[in-house]
Amino acid sequence: MGRYQRQIQLSDFGQKAQNKISQSKVLVIGAGGLGCPVIMSLTAMGVGHIGIMDGDIVEITNLHRQYLYTEKDLNKLKTVVALQRLGEMNSEVHLESFPFFATAENLFSVIQNFDIIIDGTDQIPTRYLINDVCCVLKKPLVYGSVFRHEGQVSVFNVVQDGILSTNYRDLFPFPEKTQNTLSCNEAGVTGILPNLIGGFMANEAVKLITGVGKPLINKVLYYNSKTNFQSILQVSKNPENTYIFDKEVLEIYGEKIFCNPLEVEDINQILTHLKDKNQHVLVDVREENERPILPFGIKIPLNQLSEKINTLEKFNTLVFICQSGVRSAKALEWAQNNLSDTNVYHYKYGAAHFIKYCTHGN
Amino acid sequence: MIVKPFGKIVDVLQQDIVPENKYQNWMELQKHLFERFPELKNEHYLVAINHKIISEKENPDLQSGDEIALLPPFSGG
Numbered sequence: 001m002g003r004y005q006r007q008i009q010l011s012d013f014g015q016k017a018q019n020k021i022s023q024s025k026v027l028v029i030g031a032g033g034l035g036c037p038v039i040m041s042l043t044a045m046g047v048g049h050i051g052i053m054d055g056d057i058v059e060i061t062n063l064h065r066q067y068l069y070t071e072k073d074l075n076k077l078k079t080v081v082a083l084q085r086l087g088e089m090n091s092e093v094h095l096e097s098f099p100f101f102a103t104a105e106n107l108f109s110v111i112q113n114f115d116i117i118i119d120g121t122d123q124i125p126t127r128y129l130i131n132d133v134c135c136v137l138k139k140p141l142v143y144g145s146v147f148r149h150e151g152q153v154s155v156f157n158v159v160q161d162g163i164l165s166t167n168y169r170d171l172f173p174f175p176e177k178t179q180n181t182l183s184c185n186e187a188g189v190t191g192i193l194p195n196l197i198g199g200f201m202a203n204e205a206v207k208l209i210t211g212v213g214k215p216l217i218n219k220v221l222y223y224n225s226k227t228n229f230q231s232i233l234q235v236s237k238n239p240e241n242t243y244i245f246d247k248e249v250l251e252i253y254g255e256k257i258f259c260n261p262l263e264v265e266d267i268n269q270i271l272t273h274l275k276d277k278n279q280h281v282l283v284d285v286r287e288e289n290e291r292p293i294l295p296f297g298i299k300i301p302l303n304q305l306s307e308k309i310n311t312l313e314k315f316n317t318l319v320f321i322c323q324s325g326v327r328s329a330k331a332l333e334w335a336q337n338n339l340s341d342t343n344v345y346h347y348k349y350g351a352a353h354f355i356k357y358c359t360h361g362n
Numbered sequence: 363m364i365v366k367p368f369g370k371i372v373d374v375l376q377q378d379i380v381p382e383n384k385y386q387n388w389m390e391l392q393k394h395l396f397e398r399f400p401e402l403k404n405e406h407y408l409v410a411i412n413h414k415i416i417s418e419k420e421n422p423d424l425q426s427g428d429e430i431a432l433l434p435p436f437s438g439g
Contacts, residue, residue, distance in 0.1 A: 034439040122439035147369045147436035171415070172435050177406040181370075184438035194439065220415070222368060222433060233410045233431065238417045 003090075004046055017210035018046065022092075024209045027051040027114035029102050029130055031078040033184060034144050035120035036068040037198030042205065043086045043093050050086070051114055053098035054078045065191040102126055104250045107133045116205055118142045120198065124178050131156060131168035135245040140208055143168060144201040148187055151197035153221040154235070155204050165217045170238040193225045249349070280317040284351070285331045290323060292355050302327045305334055312339060320346040321354060363426055365395065369434040374401045389421045391430070407434040 002008070008018050026047050028035050031054040042050055058066075058073040058081060073081040079097035086095055098110055102121065107129065111117055117139050119130045127145070134141040134157050141156040156167040172178050184194075200221065207213040216232070223230045282297030285305070300308045302322070312318060318339070320331035328346035335344040347354060363385075367375040375395075385391035388411065396403050409416050410431040416422060424430075 030439050032439050120439045122437060124435065124437045127437065144439070145436035146438040147434075150369055150436065152433075152436050171408055172406070173418075174406075178435045178437075181406075181435045181437040187438060189438055220433075222431075224368075231413060231431065233433070234414045236415065236417075240418050 007045065012212055013210065017212050020210050021206065022046050022048045024116065025049040025051070025114045026116045026118060026205055026209075027053065027111060028118045028120060029053045029126075030120035030122065031066075031068070031082050032056070032062065032120060032122060033065045033146065033189065033194030034198040034201060035118070036066045036082075037195045038118055038120055038202045038205070039082060039086060040068060040089070041199065041202035043090045043095075045206065046090065046092060047209070049094040049096065049114075051096045051098060051110065052079050052082050053100070053102060053110060054082075055099060055101035065189065065194050067195070102130060104129060104133070108137070108247060108251065111137055111139055114139070116140050116142065116208055118144075118201060118205060120144065120201070122184055124175070124181050127168060128175050129250070132243070132245055132250055135164075135167055135169075136247045136250065138164065141167070142201050142204045142208070144197045146184065146189055146194050146197050148189060149193060149224055149226040151193060151200070151223045151225075153197060153200045153204065153216060153223070154219065155208065155215045155217050158208070158215070158217050160217065166235045166237060167241075169241040169243050170235055171220065173238055173240040173243070190225065196225060197223065249353070279315060280319070281315045282319050282321055283312070283331070285320055285322050285327050286351065290351075292351055294321070294351060294354065297321070302331055302334075305331060306338070309338065312342070315342065317343040318345070320344070321351055323352075324350045363391075363424060363428050363430070365391070365430045365432065367432050369407075369436055371402070371405055371407055371432045371434055374399050374405060375432075384426070385424055387421050387423050388416070388430070391424060405434060407432045409433075 004018050007013055008015055024047050026042055028039050028050065031039060031052050039050060039052055056078050057075050058069045058078055060074060063069060068085055069081055077099050079099040083095050083097050100106060111133055117130065117134050119127060119141060121127060131141060138157065140158045143156055144151065144153045156165065158165045204215050207215040218235050220233045220235055221230065222233065282294065284294050284297055284299045285302040287301050318335060320328040322328040325348040332344055332346040335342060363381055365379040381391060381394060385394060388409065410433065411422055412429055
């Protein structure tokens with residue numbers, strides 16, 4: 001009897017599904033509360049190649065929910081411990097470690113070698129980053145997250161009948177609004193919940209690999225461990241999600257995009273602010289001779305802002321822009337000190353980027 | 363009609379809400395919720411009506427038996 005006999009003997013699974021599993025390559029980002037049950041399940045089931053990405057070490061507060069680690073592993077890199085233990089569980093699996101945190105600089109090169117990506121991280125900016133990179137590279141993404149006694153699971157970015165399914169930005173299009181979301185460190189979590197949610201996530205990955213079952217594509221599963229209430233919500237393409245997925249922009253600005261909405265705006269936020277031309281205006285603070293010329297907005301060089309304050313006061317929202325984001329940041333600082341009743345932003349990427357990605361008319 | 367808060371929104375609404383009055387559409391109901399629970403304005407959540415997520419600008423009409431879920435983003439892992 002082979003080690004996978006009990007799943008192969010399922011009539012709708014069989015050797016065919018097992019072969020697909022043994023040929024699959026899955027990257028798990030985050031080897032914590034969600035990542036541990038995922039990598040343990042996928043290793044046991046015989047996934048051919050598992051990548052584990054995490055720059056963290058094992059801490060005492062991890063042990064109540066991260067069952068892969070023991071007291072002997074404290075202060076060791078999670079990837080080092082995981083590789084050793086998973087290798088003992090199943091020597092047939094090719095395990096590869098990426099002992100660092102996900103960043104815009106490293107994610108593209110790592111993700112492109114895998115078929116399915118699993119997000120078990122615990123920070124909102126990283127979740128947007130992983131989502132965005134998967135959208136650029138068109139990689140299916142299994143998403144899971146927890147809050148106290150509750151969890152969410154979904155599958156993003158799967159091509160079905162030639163159409164790409166929904167992604168995280170269809171649920172929450174505006175990163176700046178999600179900034180106050182609490183992680184487990186702040187909100188607390190029981191030991192069992194992430195293992196349940198991680199189990200759901202591994203299950204979704206196996207469904208994607210084998211084609212057996214219906215993955216949560218265009219759906220979000222909600223689960224509450226206190227009441228056992230669960231609900232599946234239908235997700236549609238969100239018209240508010242007009243984000244332009246772009247490798248170059250992500251590699252340059254990456255997760256910094258989400259740090260401070262006043263300092264960095266994406267094109268779509270800019271366009272939202274500029275919808276009402278009488279109330280909102282794009283203010284180009286470059287000198288007269290600088291190019292490219294912007295298709296709309298007003299021009300006031302940085303050193304003339306004070307004398308043109310009467311013009312600026314007429315608007316309730318100003319978005320400053322310059323060549324590279326330096327002068328617009330200074331303009332933002334000036335406006336924060338001098339225009340207390342005005343909403344002020346600056347566009348960090350500069351005029352050339354704005355022109356390149358501004359496909360909306362105005 | 364019932365409004366079900368999830369995650370952090372439970373801290374604001376405390377429990378499922380069954381509005382006493384009839385509200386024609388989602389925006390009207392949300393306005394009522396903002397008046398009753400001013401802190402809700404500071405929260406970020408997606409809205410699902412009868413298990414179907416609506417976008418921020420949609421304002422569907424409501425029927426008496428509708429179930430409205432308010433689900434915020436979770437980040438923990």
